[in-house]
Amino acid sequence: MSNVPPPPGGFSGPPAPAFEPPEGYATWTRHPVVHLPVLLDGRHVGYLWAGTDDRSAGFIRRNEFLREAYSAPVVWSERLRESYAAGLPAREAIRRWIGRPEDPRGGGVPAGAREETADDKQDLLRLANPDAERSPWESVPPGELPDGTPMDRSQGWGPLHFELPPSYDVTTDGPVRYLPVAQGDLVLGYLWTGGTAAMFLARADAGAPGGDAAGAWVLRLRELYAQNVPVSDVLDRCRSMPADPVAGAVPADATEQEAPSLQHLRDRANVYEQSLRLANNPVPGDPEVMKRAALDPAERDAVLRYLREAPVAYDSGRRFRDLFDPARPETVPDTYQTDGTWIWLGGVAHHLEHHGIPPEPDLLRHIRENNAQLPPEDPTVRERAKQTLRLHRILVPPPM
Numbered sequence: 001m002s003n004v005p006p007p008p009g010g011f012s013g014p015p016a017p018a019f020e021p022p023e024g025y026a027t028w029t030r031h032p033v034v035h036l037p038v039l040l041d042g043r044h045v046g047y048l049w050a051g052t053d054d055r056s057a058g059f060i061r062r063n064e065f066l067r068e069a070y071s072a073p074v075v076w077s078e079r080l081r082e083s084y085a086a087g088l089p090a091r092e093a094i095r096r097w098i099g100r101p102e103d104p105r106g107g108g109v110p111a112g113a114r115e116e117t118a119d120d121k122q123d124l125l126r127l128a129n130p131d132a133e134r135s136p137w138e139s140v141p142p143g144e145l146p147d148g149t150p151m152d153r154s155q156g157w158g159p160l161h162f163e164l165p166p167s168y169d170v171t172t173d174g175p176v177r178y179l180p181v182a183q184g185d186l187v188l189g190y191l192w193t194g195g196t197a198a199m200f201l202a203r204a205d206a207g208a209p210g211g212d213a214a215g216a217w218v219l220r221l222r223e224l225y226a227q228n229v230p231v232s233d234v235l236d237r238c239r240s241m242p243a244d245p246v247a248g249a250v251p252a253d254a255t256e257q258e259a260p261s262l263q264h265l266r267d268r269a270n271v272y273e274q275s276l277r278l279a280n281n282p283v284p285g286d287p288e289v290m291k292r293a294a295l296d297p298a299e300r301d302a303v304l305r306y307l308r309e310a311p312v313a314y315d316s317g318r319r320f321r322d323l324f325d326p327a328r329p330e331t332v333p334d335t336y337q338t339d340g341t342w343i344w345l346g347g348v349a350h351h352l353e354h355h356g357i358p359p360e361p362d363l364l365r366h367i368r369e370n371n372a373q374l375p376p377e378d379p380t381v382r383e384r385a386k387q388t389l390r391l392h393r394i395l396v397p398p399p400m
Helices: 072-085 090-095 121-128 203-225 231-239 262-269 287-291 295-308 346-355 362-369 379-389
Strands: 033-038 043-051 055-059 116-118 176-183 186-194 199-201 257-259 277-279 313-321 333-338 341-347
Touching: 033 072, 033 090, 033 121, 043 072, 043 090, 043 121, 043 287, 055 090, 055 121, 055 231, 072 090, 090 203, 116 121, 176 199, 176 203, 176 231, 186 203, 186 231, 199 203, 199 231, 199 313, 203 231, 203 379, 257 262, 277 362, 295 346, 295 362, 313 379, 333 346, 333 379, 341 346, 341 362, 341 379, 346 362
Parallel strands: 277 341
Antiparallel strands: 033 043, 033 116, 043 055, 176 186, 176 257, 186 199, 313 333, 333 341
């Protein structure tokens, strides 16, 4: 295997001809891709992406952070290779990293990060590095390598073949049957079946444990598939499985329910009931941040007052550098404040005050719906906020 590193940005073309099975996800696809932001020390250093074919995935580094995130492609390549070896579909392989602690070399996907979709990998490359030279792969007709060699290599190379370990389909257009999966009092997500498909869907409010459980259930479902268990029997078989410290278990009194579509179940899984929603600090160069419209002075002051006066759930006492003004002293507080529905970092208010950057759209909408008036403080609100931070592994219990 070649030891030549990929070019800056993490881009590489389709796999070179080989007679060995691939060791990881394909690094190229002509399917649409979903992507998540990767931050390192507050900098938006790149994107973790996966093809909607669930066979391709990778990391794209933003060229402006080549020095700061020099080792990030290596870190994410190793992580994706492990996920591939575990049999995870590509999209599950990137989703499992949402909210995990940041790696000092590779960074992390912030808790609460929203999955976005690009038409193809080239669109994401242009988003990450709009000034970069266009890749020669962009003009290659579908099904060909740059030299004109057919991708199926039927002219003597042998077929190009890539597939994940066999399992049930991971999506369906029809109704789905589902069961909850819990770890103690925490509902981790839902096991669902429909048509020829069966999969686990993590709840957004389950934080990192939900992502951990997803990986464990993917492996369990692959085992059932290998045993020729029909989709119609999957939920009953999963119900009988013993509790596991990572996968959790189906509660003994759980009743099987039906949703009219997989999207309805996803909507249910995205409702925050067990923890609070988390808003991260804005990051320079983030396209979503750049789209936020400035507030008029009166609303800016009202929103800032809301953010500043909310109860403090956690304050480390540290201060971070302002990435929108690196010459300033370290003034961004490492705090978490809450109104009982949302938690936001200290930089959310800081950047509104000093740079006019509004909070993320969903948090701003929530503040507007409350007419910028904080609700009466619930005595339990701080502990609920801290529990949310624990679920996202932002607050880690001290070693015993």
